[in-house]
Amino acid sequence: MYATTYHKPMSLSEAIELFEGSEDASYLSGGHTLIPTLKSRLAAPQHLIDVRNIPELASSIEVTANKVIIGSATRHHIVASSKEIQAVVPALSGLAGSIGDVQVRHMGTIGGSTANNDPAADYPSAVLSLDATVHTDRREIPAEEYFQGLYTTALEPGEILVRIEFNIPEIAGYAKFRNPASRYSMAAAFVSKHRDGHIRVAITGAGNEGVFRWTEAEERLTESLTAEALEGLTIDPSRMMGDMHAPTDYRAHLVAVMTRRAVQNLGGTHIL
Amino acid sequence: MNSPLKTAAPGAIVHPLKQPKSASAELSPEMKLVQEALFKHVGKPIPRKEDGRLITGKGRFSDDFSLPGQTYAAIVRSPYPHARINGVDKTEALASEGVLLVLTGEDILADGIKDVPHNPVPSTNFDMKLRAKDGSHAFTGPHFLLPADKARHVGEAVAIVVAETAAQAADGAEKVMVDWEELPFVTDTAKAAAPGAPTIWDEVPDNVFIDTTFGDIEGTNRAFEAADHVVKGDFHIHRVTGVTMEPRASLGSYDPETKRYTLYAGSGGAVRQKNELSKVLGIEPKDLRVLSFDVGGNFGTRNRVYVEFGLVLWASRKIGRPVKFTATRSESFLTDYQGRDLVVKAELALNKDGKFLALRSDNLSNVGGRAVSLSPLSKGSGLITGSYDIPFAVLRARAVFSNTMCTQAYRSSGRPEVTFVIERMCELAADQLGFDKLELRRMNLVPPSSMPYTNAVGSVYDSGEYEKNMDRALEISEWNMFDARKAEAATRGKILGRGFANYVESSIGTPKERAEIEIKEDGNIEVIIGTQPSGQGHETSFAQVVADMIQVPVEKVWIVIGDTDIVSVGGGSHSGRSMRHAGTVMAMASADLLAEGRKRAAELFGSTPDQIEFEGAVFKLKNSNQTIDIFELGRRTRASHGKLRVIRDNEMHTPVFPNGAAVCEVEVDRDTGHVQIVRYTTIDDVGRCINPLIVHGQTHGGIAQGVGQAMWELCAIDPNSGQPLAGSLMDYGMPRSDTMPTFNCEIAEVFSPTNPLGIKAGGEGGTTPALATVVNAVVDALSEFGVKDIQMPVTPATVWRAMNNGRKAS
Structure with missing residues (x-):
């Protein structure tokens, strides 16, 4: 790790002031991507601004009639063990409970994961599939506009993700095939049927542009929300990432299988 | 090849189980x-004495030690698989802070x-x-601490930077400017031995430096x-690495006063480190003290000298302050000694009834940039016929250099390599x-009546009941009820497969061992021994052996290891040698x-030694009520006879x-190729078992390590760049508790006639057949x-590809 200066602001304005007043700064939340990157000397911000103590971001879960609202510094295990979320979107709490391992779930945060937009992260699929709204220190961003490719989001430099507002669906399911080494998603599908009847299928871990909506699957499932409706539907391997663990054709295959399994496991999760 | 079993008294060799008295006829x-x-007493599952210390953070691992005035080292490593060093500019690094x-x-x-x-042969x-x-x-x-000519693999150390802090050392290392000239490289085992491959050492233009038939x-x-x-059959038992929980670390200190x-x-044996590093430094062994206490995993990777161990000693002399180096996980992945990497071409001849007639095997071992150890090739060479009676065999054993990290016994x-080959050949x-x-x-197993059995390449199997192992493994794995389980799995979209393998392995190891035992005045017994545990529980099982022999409670026996000022001789821990060598000595x-x-008691009682009985740690004069316990005897005779102590x-x-034998059962997910091991059964003939609790624990770890290689682990290298692809746990797949089933392990004890305690070895038997059982089950x-x-490894992508190719072909 290179030398860096650690800051612990206690308010949003202080955090933004620090960011704007610093030459080369980075926000820090649970640190589960940033800290390993720093340790292997692949990144070298001069200033680390820890946002976890800002009251607006602090660990919080609010469930209303139509929404689940989660503060961005809320750690995965809090979401996973929330009885309120389990009651209304078990696929969301199940997704949180499937991230990494116990240690990761007690440090990693929903805001950190969503702001980082790792193509293999779990949360982006829920944000996109549940038509969530991302609230920042300065505006609201619909999920459709928020994700903009690998590690890229609509967040402007210095903009802080404050909370995420999920729509409570009629039903949703999450299916994930894990990388045998890292246990990140190698292909995962979050399928939601919203209360107005529309279907959202979000795929993470597989696409070469990060999380994406699989609209062909949505069309099929709109006709019939069954695994059978997806029979024969394939996705173009050229849209997939490829690596030593999963070449593009295998990932494309897994996307189709995981989408079927998400449908077969609506109201819960299926983790392989 | 001659074995004392065959040559000492050819007619008189009898299995010790059949004539137990003849074995002890000449004993004192x-x-x-x-x-x-x-x-009478061993064989009890005594919980480990060392666990309390280790799980409460009281272990003494290498990085736990610090010395006053200590400095920190960072290593400059080669970014290229093969490159000439045309010069090194230290200026900027030396000007860097600290x-x-x-x-x-x-x-x-x-x-x-x-x-x-290294003496690799x-x-x-x-x-x-x-x-x-x-x-x-x-x-x-030659393996210099730093090469002056060229780097022969990615990660090879080419310079050491010492600074006041670890961060300053790392900063300094980035500022060492090496003038590199990239050279053609080869990393693949078969390609390194193929005509026209880039030459790693000018002395061996074709890279093949061992070729023996x-x-x-x-x-x-x-x-x-x-x-x-x-x-x-053609096989590649691919390369893996040890992934020890504790990265390798070293702290070197030179005292100009004593010139010591x-x-x-931490290593696999401090005595070896002392002897070899003293040669590196050009000093007498007595002028180097090596301390190796708790070691967080070895598996062979730590048995040989690492360059950083010599570098911190040398650097300490140069600057007159202690120097510490602790590897990062990335450095461990790049430059821990790695394992396996054997390419085999085999041919098996059979008659029409299925009797094995002969075996040909061409084994090519990839040693990396230089030969650190040829143990993997050598050990496997003697066991190519496995557990089977194959009258004729020819083995061509070759070793080849390549632009990869060095391999070592792992x-x-x-043995897992050649077991994999013969058991795959059976299938x-x-x-x-x-x-x-x-x-x-x-029908081809070596029968007990043939023991001791000389195989077709000259190895003499000491003892064993191979068919009995096989029968028992099949029985406790419920092999016969497989069809019902397969039908049930099918209802869940899973395909059940089962794999079986026999195995025989050899345990040789460094031949010398010394034990020193002293009856201490404080009522304890101190045992000094030159093995080095890294989780094997020697402090318990060795104490158990001595406690039983001196007939005192196990709590009174303390094992001293790992300080070469105390432990003068000792072969370390490898090749399953420790219990057998240490137990015997x-x-x-x-x-x-x-x-x-x-003798001392006899003098005390005014009698002769043959009139002294010993029981329950008490010496007693026959037909009298005169007794003295061993601790009191030590105290009473100390002034006249010195300490009650032997070497x-x-x-x-x-x-x-x-x-032994092993059975693995897997469920394959039909849609994804995901493999889950659902049952795993083993029978291991370890000879006499001292502590079954520890042996089972060792076996479980051994199974996980073998299964890990078969299913996930791979030191992948990009063929185009020569760069390792699995440089962290993000890409190097490891076995985990939730990917292992509950193991069903039994111990068989056929005592070995080769040593007084009848010990063979335990633990590695978990690994040896595992590669074969997993692959047999998946196939x-x-x-x-x-x-x-x-x-191998049978990752989901590999399995899916195999299913698809099969689907296309049919």
Whole structure:
């Protein structure tokens, strides 16, 4: 790790002031991507601004009639063990409970994961599939506009993700095939049927542009929300990432299988 | 090859189980006593003495040590697989804040620092004799702490930077400017040995520095000509690494007053480190003290000298302050000594009834940039025929340099590789020729009546009941009820497959061991021994042995290890040698101690030693009520006779052959190719078992390590760039508790006639058959897709590809 200066602001304005007043700064939340990157000397911000103590971001879960609202510094295990979320979107709490391992779930945060937009992260699929709204220190961003490719989001430099507002669906399911080494998603599908009847299928871990909506699957499932409706539907391997663990054709295959399994496991999760 | 079992008294060799008394006929009265005591009491599952210390953070690992005035080292490593060093510019690094010293390969030569005397060619009487093609001793590639000529693999150390802090050292290392000239490289095992491959060492233009053929060539040829069937197979037992929980670390200190060096460095044996590093530094062994206490995992990776161990000592002398180096996880992945990497071409000749007639095997071992150890090739060479009676065999054993990290003996060195080959060959033969795969094995097994059995390449199997192991493994794995389980799995979309393998392995290891036992005045017994545990529980099992022999509670016995100022001789821990070597020498030392005690007690009672009885740690004059306990005797005779203390040396060359059988059952997810192991069963003949709790624990770890290689682990290298692709746990897949089933393990005890305690070895037997059982099970599951063979690791992508290719072909 290179030398860096650690800051612990206690308010949003202080955090933004620090960011704007610093030459080369980075926000820090649970640190589960940033800290390993720093340790292997692949990144070298001069200033680390820890946002976890800002009251607006602090660990919080609010469930209303139509929404689940989660503060961005809320750690995965809090979401996973929330009885309120389990009651209304078990696929969301199940997704949180499937991230990494116990240690990761007690440090990693929903805001950190969503702001980082790792193509293999779990949360982006829920944000996109549940038509969530991302609230920042300065505006609201619909999920459709928020994700903009690998590690890229609509967040402007210095903009802080404050909370995420999920729509409570009629039903949703999450299916994930894990990388045998890292246990990140190698292909995962979050399928939601919203209360107005529309279907959202979000795929993470597989696409070469990060999380994406699989609209062909949505069309099929709109006709019939069954695994059978997806029979024969394939996705173009050229849209997939490829690596030593999963070449593009295998990932494309897994996307189709995981989408079927998400449908077969609506109201819960299926983790392989 | 000669074995004392065969040559000492050919007619008189009898299995010790059949004539137990003949084995102890010539024993001293004390040795008899010791044996009787031991055989009465060992075998208890005593919980480990060391666990309390280790799980409460009181372990003493290498990085836990710090010395006043300590500095920190960082290593500059080669970013290229093969590159000439045209020069190194230290200027910017030396100007970097806190940097005290920068040393390179040129400085090594200028200071007369020698290469590491790895002695890679195994040399006991029973190791296979590996030579260069012309029969000469092979060129193995000098291993200097830092090379002056060129780097031969990615990650090779080319300079050391010492600074006031670890961060300053790392900053300084980035500022060392190496003038690199990239050279053509080769990393793949077969390609490195192919004509026209880039040359790693000018001394060996074709990279193949070992090429030895063993066995009866004419006899084998005749058997192949007469055979009804010949089955062929090509295999690559791929490269893996140890992934020890504790990264390697070292702290070196030089004292200009005494001109002595001290090294804190966890390893597989401090004595070896002392002897080899003193040669590197050009000093007497007595001028180097090596301390190795708790070690967080070894599996072979720590048995050889690491360059950083020598570098911190040398650097400490240069700057007059202690120097510490602790590897990062990335450095561990790049430069821990790695394991396996053997390419095999095999041919098996059979007659029409399925009797094995002859075997040909061409084994090519990838040693990396230089030869650190040929143990994997050598160990495997003696066992190519496995558990089977194959009258003729020819083995061509070759070793090749490549632009990869050096390989070393790794968990059951060489044996899982050849076991994989022979057990896969059994499956291929059964499938191609229409035999039942179990019956084919059964009819070819070495029977107990043939023990001691000399195999076709000269190894003498000491003892074992192979068919009994096989029967028991099949029974407790419920092999016969498989069909019902398969039908049930099918209802869940899973394909059940089962794999079986027999195994026999050899345990040789460094032949010398010394034990020192002292009856302390405080009522404890101190045992000094030169093995080095890294989780094997020696502090418990060794204490158990001595406690039983001296007949005191186990709590009174303390094992002292890992400080070369105390432990002067010792072979370390590898090749399953520790319990056998240490157990034997401790038994001998205990017998000596009791003899000395008897003598002293006799003097005290005014009698003769033959009138002294010993029981429950108490010496007693026969037909009297005069008694004295061993601690009191020590105290009372200290002034007149000195400490009640013995030193015993022992040397044992004869190998033992642990053996057994294993069964693996897997569920393959039809849609994704995901493999889940659902059952795993083993029978291991470890000879006499001292502590079954520890042996089972060792076996479980061994299974996980073998399964890990078969299913996930792979030191992948990008063929285009020569860069390692699995440089962290993000890409190097490891076994995890939730990917392992509950193990069903049983111990079989067929005592070895080669040592007084009848010990063979435990733990590695978990690993040895695991590669074969997993692959056999996966291939069995995929048989409906026409899959006959599959390359390890059997990752989901590999399995899916095999299913698909099968689907297309059919």
